[in-house]
Amino acid sequence: MHEFSIAQALVEQIEAAATKEHAKRVVRVVITVGALSGVDPEALRSLFPLVAEDTVTADAELVVEPVSARVRCRACGREEAAETSFLRCSVCGSRDVELIAGRELHIKTVELEIDER
Ligand SMILES: [Zn+2]
Incomplete structure (x- = not known):
């Protein structure tokens, strides 16, 4: 499953950060997920x-911040929100x-x- 391997990768990164800081536990994790990331x-x-489970991240609250897709037109320079992965400039039609955000x-x-000592 796609999301499972992503969750594993996330936990690994969080664990690495927690180990580096000698953290007792992870309280809260905020991740940003692009609308076109497929997640x-x-x-x-x-x-x-x-x-x-069974890691210092076990009780962490996971907050997912969605990021909407944005595109920049190379023809006219317009930046705008993209609704789908079908990308076309709404101003000049190019x-x-x-894609500048969303993946x-x-x-x-x-x-x-x-842990304070
Ligand atoms: Zn354009």
């Missing part, structure tokens, strides 16, 4: 706790458009609880 945020949210899947913030 189902709901599926990701439900799989995340399963993948994170198909020479560049990303990033970890934005990881809130850690650090």
Whole structure:
């Protein structure tokens, strides 16, 4: 399953960050998911706790911030929201458009609880 491997990759990255900071546990994780990333945020949210089980990320709250797709027209320079993966400039009709947002899947913030000594 697509989302399962993504959840695994996310947990691995979060674990690495938590280990580096000697965190006791991960409190909250915010990720940004592009509208055209092909990732189902709901599926990701439900799989995340399963993948994170028995790790310091187990109790973390996963917040998914959707990012809408945006394109920039190479012909007229117009930037606009893109509804679908069929990309065409609404101003000049050019198909020479560049996707500038919408395919990303990033970890934005990881809130850690650090063990104080
Ligand atoms: Zn244009």
